[in-house]
Amino acid sequence: MPAATEKSGAQRLTGAQIVVQALLDNGVDTVFGYPGGAVLPIYDALFEHAELRHVLVRHEQGAVHAAEGYARSTGRPGIVLVTSGPGATNVVTGLADAMMDSIPIVCLTGQVATHLIGSDAFQEADTVGITRPCTKHNWLVKVAADLPRVLHEAFYVATSGRPGPVVVDIPKDIQFAEIDYFGPKNIEHRSYKPQVTGDPKKIEAAVDLMAGAKRPIFYTGGGVINSGPEASKLLRELVQLTGYPITSTLMGLGAYPASDPQWLGLVGMHGTYESNNAMHDCDVMINIGARFDDRVTGLLEAFSPESKKIHVDIDPSSINKNILVDIPIIGDCARVLGDLIKVWKRRKLTTDECAIQPWWTQIDKWRDRQCLKYKQSSTIIKPQYAIQRLYELTKDMDVYISTEVGQHQMWAAQHYKFEEPNRWMTSGGLGTMGYGLPAAVGIQIAHPDSLVIDIAGEASVLMTMQELSTAVQHDLPIKVFIINNQYMGMVRQWQEILHDRRYSHSYTEALPDFVKLAEAYGACGLRVEKPEDVDDVIKEMISVNRPVLVDCVVDKEENCFPMIPSGAAHNKMILSQEESPREMSEEGKVLV
Amino acid sequence: MIEDKPAERRCIAILVDNEAGALARVIGLFSGRGYNIDSLTVAEVDPEKHTSRITIVTQATPMIVEQIKAQLNRLVPVQSVVDMTTEYESVERELALVKVCCTGEKRVESLRLSEVFRAHVVDTTHESFVFELTGAPSKLDAFVNLMRPLGLVDVSRTGVVAIARGSEIM
Numbered sequence: 001m002p003a004a005t006e007k008s009g010a011q012r013l014t015g016a017q018i019v020v021q022a023l024l025d026n027g028v029d030t031v032f033g034y035p036g037g038a039v040l041p042i043y044d045a046l047f048e049h050a051e052l053r054h055v056l057v058r059h060e061q062g063a064v065h066a067a068e069g070y071a072r073s074t075g076r077p078g079i080v081l082v083t084s085g086p087g088a089t090n091v092v093t094g095l096a097d098a099m100m101d102s103i104p105i106v107c108l109t110g111q112v113a114t115h116l117i118g119s120d121a122f123q124e125a126d127t128v129g130i131t132r133p134c135t136k137h138n139w140l141v142k143v144a145a146d147l148p149r150v151l152h153e154a155f156y157v158a159t160s161g162r163p164g165p166v167v168v169d170i171p172k173d174i175q176f177a178e179i180d181y182f183g184p185k186n187i188e189h190r191s192y193k194p195q196v197t198g199d200p201k202k203i204e205a206a207v208d209l210m211a212g213a214k215r216p217i218f219y220t221g222g223g224v225i226n227s228g229p230e231a232s233k234l235l236r237e238l239v240q241l242t243g244y245p246i247t248s249t250l251m252g253l254g255a256y257p258a259s260d261p262q263w264l265g266l267v268g269m270h271g272t273y274e275s276n277n278a279m280h281d282c283d284v285m286i287n288i289g290a291r292f293d294d295r296v297t298g299l300l301e302a303f304s305p306e307s308k309k310i311h312v313d314i315d316p317s318s319i320n321k322n323i324l325v326d327i328p329i330i331g332d333c334a335r336v337l338g339d340l341i342k343v344w345k346r347r348k349l350t351t352d353e354c355a356i357q358p359w360w361t362q363i364d365k366w367r368d369r370q371c372l373k374y375k376q377s378s379t380i381i382k383p384q385y386a387i388q389r390l391y392e393l394t395k396d397m398d399v400y401i402s403t404e405v406g407q408h409q410m411w412a413a414q415h416y417k418f419e420e421p422n423r424w425m426t427s428g429g430l431g432t433m434g435y436g437l438p439a440a441v442g443i444q445i446a447h448p449d450s451l452v453i454d455i456a457g458e459a460s461v462l463m464t465m466q467e468l469s470t471a472v473q474h475d476l477p478i479k480v481f482i483i484n485n486q487y488m489g490m491v492r493q494w495q496e497i498l499h500d501r502r503y504s505h506s507y508t509e510a511l512p513d514f515v516k517l518a519e520a521y522g523a524c525g526l527r528v529e530k531p532e533d534v535d536d537v538i539k540e541m542i543s544v545n546r547p548v549l550v551d552c553v554v555d556k557e558e559n560c561f562p563m564i565p566s567g568a569a570h571n572k573m574i575l576s577q578e579e580s581p582r583e584m585s586e587e588g589k590v591l592v
Numbered sequence: 593m594i595e596d597k598p599a600e601r602r603c604i605a606i607l608v609d610n611e612a613g614a615l616a617r618v619i620g621l622f623s624g625r626g627y628n629i630d631s632l633t634v635a636e637v638d639p640e641k642h643t644s645r646i647t648i649v650t651q652a653t654p655m656i657v658e659q660i661k662a663q664l665n666r667l668v669p670v671q672s673v674v675d676m677t678t679e680y681e682s683v684e685r686e687l688a689l690v691k692v693c694c695t696g697e698k699r700v701e702s703l704r705l706s707e708v709f710r711a712h713v714v715d716t717t718h719e720s721f722v723f724e725l726t727g728a729p730s731k732l733d734a735f736v737n738l739m740r741p742l743g744l745v746d747v748s749r750t751g752v753v754a755i756a757r758g759s760e761i762m
């Protein structure tokens with residue numbers, strides 16, 4: 001069996017004490033959790049450890065999203081502790097979310113005693129069965145002596161290779177059992193050995209292809225962020241060395257500074273006109289840590305038809321999954337970026353300015369369309385305006401942004417500009433409404449002195465609103481900035497385009513009074529309804545050193561553009577309401 | 593951009609750590625991602641190292657076969673994955689137990705055919721035989737089809753196992 005080879009002075013402890021010790025030994029300072037019968041021994045062990053901060057959430061889903069926010073903003077794994085049965089089933093959405101976005105989460109669940117497993121005991125659920133497809137790996141600890149090894153392995157699996165969530169299911173009798181503890185030294189696994197260094201021959205070939213490009217583009221993703229700050233630094237170096245344009249997926253925002261002239265903005269369904277057209281027309285695509293997701297590729301048959309493609313990914317299963325590539329490089333983004341730079345420099349390559357110049361001229365023409373422009377109003381707040389003002393008034397601060405899911409999320413990705421990695425936390429792959437508020441809780445825990453803002457939709461935020469109570473309890477001055485259009489705006493937009501404006505159940509008729517709601521939670525509630533008041537309310541929000549909920553009442557029927565309708569090619573973007581199709585292909589409807 | 597080569601039959605061998613849930617992970621991956629399973633066999637092959645070997649016969653396009661291999665390799669307890677159909681010259685075998693109930697002419701004919709196929713009689717009564725037959729899946733198909741008009745009542749098959757020819761190991 002896989003083993004921690006060195007026993008660093010075995011200590012006799014109970015299973016519950018071992019859980020706490022293993023967390024401490026793996027560098028954990030915070031646990032997001034919720035108690036219950038099957039984890040009482042672990043909670044009892046926690047009681048004595050003030051150095052391990054426990055953040056009591058209000059729903060277990062919130063614990064996972066908070067742990068995700070913590071993880072993504074720090075680069076360290078997020079830790080969750082919940083009870084068996086309903087505690088475990090409540091974490092499933094969060095685990096699936098972390099799985100899709102490759103976020104390292106170690107989730108400990110209590111389980112009924114080993115002799116009761118399979119008997120439909122009180123609060124028994126087949127936790128490893130339920131979470132198997134939404135974790136990178138999971139364990140049910142049936143033998144007490146395995147506990148220390150499994151816990152250390154859990155950290156190793158969650159954080160190495162392509163990161164992801166893991167679950168360790170710990171029966172109650174195992175928590176009481178007395179066993180030898182050993183620390184996390186030399187943990188490795190017999191079968192699991194992620195590849196981190198790229199094949200040197202492939203790297204040479206990639207550099208050849210890059211150097212000969214006439215219409216190149218960097219297409220980067222969350223893999224760069226997951227690889228760590230070094231990867232972002234190296235990405236900047238390589239992009240500047242080559243002088244090539246760069247775009248990024250939703251998950252990759254911040255890896256490259258948005259203020260740089262080589263930055264083209266977001267790619268994909270609601271990406272910029274220049275990014276998507278450059279992706280479509282390029283002759284060499286350099287994908288670093290992105291996965292050709294369907295929100296990016298659109299119609300597969302028409303995706304970047306003339307380009308040769310380089311794909312750097314730590315997960316071999318990402319290669320040729322959706323799009324066949326010419327040069328696959330399996331490895332960690334930072335390592336491969338470092339190697340690409342080394343080879344480029346060693347061979348004294350320079351960019352062929354003459355070849356690239358017409359490409360930049362073309363890109364500038366696309367930029368001239370100003371695809372993010374919208375019609376300003378003097379009477380009603382446009383959602384884009386609210387986010388732009390939020391950006392302008394906070395950009396020079398030490399700020400972290402999370403979002404919920406919907407139009408507001410896309411507007412945030414378009415209009416809030418990031419200069420650094422780990423500053424943007426959003427639910428990309430799973431698109432989980434209710435992610436942003438608890439994520440903000442986790443971010444604020446990790447960065448107590450920073451400004452943490454959840455750019456929210458009024459529908460999404462109601463899914464995990466109760467975590468505002470967590471923020472109040474733990475003195476976390478998070479800001480929840482609700483873009484309130486009273487609609488499930490993204491649903492309504494699709495209904496407008498696909499279903500002939502039949503707005504079936506996408507309007508929330510009985511919204512709470514968000515200001516009063518905030519006050520009921522013991523937070524501060526603010527409302528803004530006029531464009532001229534937006535700045536003042538944002539400033540007030542920032543100045544209040546408590547959790548704040550801002551109800552920003554915006555234009556109800558604003559749509560999010562640009563947009564690639566599902567089933568269309570990248571160069572078939574809709575830029576404005578006037579260009580919206582009234583018809584969509586049957587194939588496109590299916591792809592929504 | 594999308595490969596449209598036709599689906600082919602592939603026999604995939606998977607070495608896994610023999611731990612609780614390892615088989616569930618493999619099967620769950622196939623059902624969850626919509627890959628098909630024509631047959632599946634599993635047994636421990638190295639008790640000391642706790643290694644099991646799973647053999648799956650599937651139908652997939654070459655691009656999907658690559659995905660299946662990559663996805664399997666992503667599972668933590670998976671040690672190695674090999675496409676026995678294309679990566680090796682390999683021998684495939686399957687075992688079937690075939691029950692035939694008949695008397696008179698048909699009984700004589702079934703016994704005669706079983707000899708042609710080198711099947712063994714592993715159980716008999718006056719009105720039944722159980723034949724044991726080993727071979728390539730196509731041979732088993734042929735035998736089962738011949739037994740049908742002679743009183744075939746029950747078939748149990750193991751699914752395919754495969755191993756590389758020569759001295760190579762996976």
Ligand SMILES: Cc1ncc(C[n+]2csc(CCOP(=O)(O)OP(=O)(O)O)c2C)c(N)n1
Nearest residue numbers: 406407408431433457458459460488489490
């Ligand atoms: C948990 C969950 N349920 C349903 C959806 C489908 N969905 C995507 S966006 C959306 C509407 C979100 O509304 P709101 O939070 O008000 O944001 P808006 O689009 O109005 O900005 C819905 C229902 C989802 N993404 N997540």
Ligand SMILES: [Mg+2]
Nearest residue numbers: 457458487489
């Ligand atoms: Mg809304």
